[in-house]
Amino acid sequence: MNQVSEHIVIVGGGAGGLVLATLLGKRLGRKGKARITLIDNSLTHVWKPLLHEIAAGTLTSDGDSVNFLSHAKDHHFRFVQGEMDGLDRHNRQILLAPVRDEIGDEVVPARSFDYDKLVIAVGSTANDFGVKGVRENCVFLDNHHQADQLQQRLLRDFLRAEMQPEPLAPGQLQIAIVGAGATGVELAAELHRAARSLVAYGLDQIDVEKDIGISLIEAAPHVLPNLPERLQKATENQLEQLGIKVLTGEQVTEITKDQIRTKSGNTVNADIKVWCAGVRGPMFFEQISGLPMNRVHQIEVDETLKVVGEDDIYAIGDCAACVLPGSDEPVPPRAQAAYQQAYALAATFSTGSAKRFVYKDYGSLISLSYSAVGNLMGNLFGKVMIEGMLARLTYLSLYRKHQLSLHGLRWLILNVVATLFMRGTRPELKLH
Numbered sequence: 001m002n003q004v005s006e007h008i009v010i011v012g013g014g015a016g017g018l019v020l021a022t023l024l025g026k027r028l029g030r031k032g033k034a035r036i037t038l039i040d041n042s043l044t045h046v047w048k049p050l051l052h053e054i055a056a057g058t059l060t061s062d063g064d065s066v067n068f069l070s071h072a073k074d075h076h077f078r079f080v081q082g083e084m085d086g087l088d089r090h091n092r093q094i095l096l097a098p099v100r101d102e103i104g105d106e107v108v109p110a111r112s113f114d115y116d117k118l119v120i121a122v123g124s125t126a127n128d129f130g131v132k133g134v135r136e137n138c139v140f141l142d143n144h145h146q147a148d149q150l151q152q153r154l155l156r157d158f159l160r161a162e163m164q165p166e167p168l169a170p171g172q173l174q175i176a177i178v179g180a181g182a183t184g185v186e187l188a189a190e191l192h193r194a195a196r197s198l199v200a201y202g203l204d205q206i207d208v209e210k211d212i213g214i215s216l217i218e219a220a221p222h223v224l225p226n227l228p229e230r231l232q233k234a235t236e237n238q239l240e241q242l243g244i245k246v247l248t249g250e251q252v253t254e255i256t257k258d259q260i261r262t263k264s265g266n267t268v269n270a271d272i273k274v275w276c277a278g279v280r281g282p283m284f285f286e287q288i289s290g291l292p293m294n295r296v297h298q299i300e301v302d303e304t305l306k307v308v309g310e311d312d313i314y315a316i317g318d319c320a321a322c323v324l325p326g327s328d329e330p331v332p333p334r335a336q337a338a339y340q341q342a343y344a345l346a347a348t349f350s351t352g353s354a355k356r357f358v359y360k361d362y363g364s365l366i367s368l369s370y371s372a373v374g375n376l377m378g379n380l381f382g383k384v385m386i387e388g389m390l391a392r393l394t395y396l397s398l399y400r401k402h403q404l405s406l407h408g409l410r411w412l413i414l415n416v417v418a419t420l421f422m423r424g425t426r427p428e429l430k431l432h
């Protein structure tokens with residue numbers, strides 16, 4: 001008799017979910033031991049730590065994306081495009097919103113989808129903390145569509161400034177970023193580079209030093225609030241050298257169409273305002289009843305990554321609140337954590353016995369465009385601070401590691417060689 005194999009459904013094909021689907025496809029799907037389905041609201045995967053480069057135009061989202069349908073075919077799992085907007089735990093079904101085209105017409109109606117085991121890996125969004133005017137007036141950097149939109153807006157604003165006969169208005173070509181965590185800092189440095197490259201491509205009516213301004217606003221006393229003091233200082237120095245205005249200890253209270261206002265009474269004029277502060281679970285989690293959540297709407301999981309109180313539901317990555325025994329702090333919302341959780345859960349599903357997740361912090365690296373700063377943690381040397389080219393190369397190797405886990409060594413080598421050959425045939429910046 002043909003036994004129907006277990007159906008494992010993963011929702012969210014990001015830094016954690018796509019790695020998990022790939023591992024399970026190879027270990028279980030290929031041998032018919034389980035059916036693996038990945039559901040994502042997008043048709044392509046872009047590694048989230050690249051978003052600041054896509055927003056700045058120094059990288060293109062099509063060049064560095066993975067097509068879910070073709071990746072699924074090659075790795076023995078099924079891909080379904082859909083946006084989860086609810087969960088029926090009793091009937092083991094996830095609910096998917098209708099799929100709509102660019103003009104809002106319904107392409108696929110709302111559906112439900114059966115699972116035996118469910119892994120929620122839908123990532124996080126920035127947290128607006130209820131600050132007035134954020135949703136209406138800020139750009140977010142939560143997914144590659146938003147990163148593409150920011151790139152288009154920057155290009156358009158620069159072209160307009162180049163063509164206009166009258167002098168620049170206050171705030172024009174001024175960019176303010178709220179939140180100086182890794183995302184905000186990396187975006188500020190990348191935009192600094194992109195603005196200079198754009199002008200170098202011939203927009204010579206714009207005076208780089210006088211006309212373009214980038215401000216980084218942070219409520220904590222230093223940038224990178226969760227990282228060691230040495231790293232904070234090194235980063236602040238480098239940002240200062242780039243001419244980026246760093247405003248720390250400034251809590252934003254309101255954002256209007258052209259201004260950012262802070263509690264101390266400061267105002268920052270800016271045409272483009274990017275909100276990069278805080279991390280919270282996606283909005284639709286508020287409609288899911290019965291799953292345990294922390295105060296920023298992340299799903300509480302135990303040390304095996306199973307949702308507390310549930311038998312068949314797991315959560316990994318940014319959307320999971322995982323406080324490991326012996327620690328007071330949750331596992332941080334980082335790509336390296338999502339990646340390690342994907343490996344731990346793959347081991348649980350492929351061996352059939354629950355594997356305890358142990359988080360290994362390999363340190364933090366912050367890209368400052370041409371350069372980087374960071375610390376590495378290892379058994380041999382303890383904690384080592386690195387800067388400059390070495391830090392930059394180590395930072396670049398993190399993405400290569402992600403690609404290795406998705407595509408294997410042969411693909412990676414070919415891709416590195418192809419990238420080297422393609423360099424010089426394309427402009428440094430996306431100019432369309």
Ligand SMILES: Cc1cc2nc3c(=O)[nH]c(=O)nc-3n(C[C@H](O)[C@H](O)[C@H](O)COP(=O)(O)OP(=O)(O)OC[C@H]3O[C@@H](n4cnc5c(N)ncnc54)[C@H](O)[C@@H]3O)c2cc1C
Nearest residue numbers: 012014015016041048049084122123317318333334335336
């Ligand atoms: C600019 C930037 C720089 C960063 N740099 C670093 C770094 O240097 N190092 C580091 O460790 N971390 C970094 N991070 C953080 C890192 O990107 C995240 O921690 C990591 O991507 C989380 O992985 P994830 O799998 O939980 O979610 P994600 O990678 O965000 O993936 C979530 C997936 O779920 C899909 N999805 C979302 N909602 C739904 C839904 N309702 N239905 C279906 N699918 C859905 C999305 O399309 C996406 O594919 C950075 C983040 C940003 C924004």
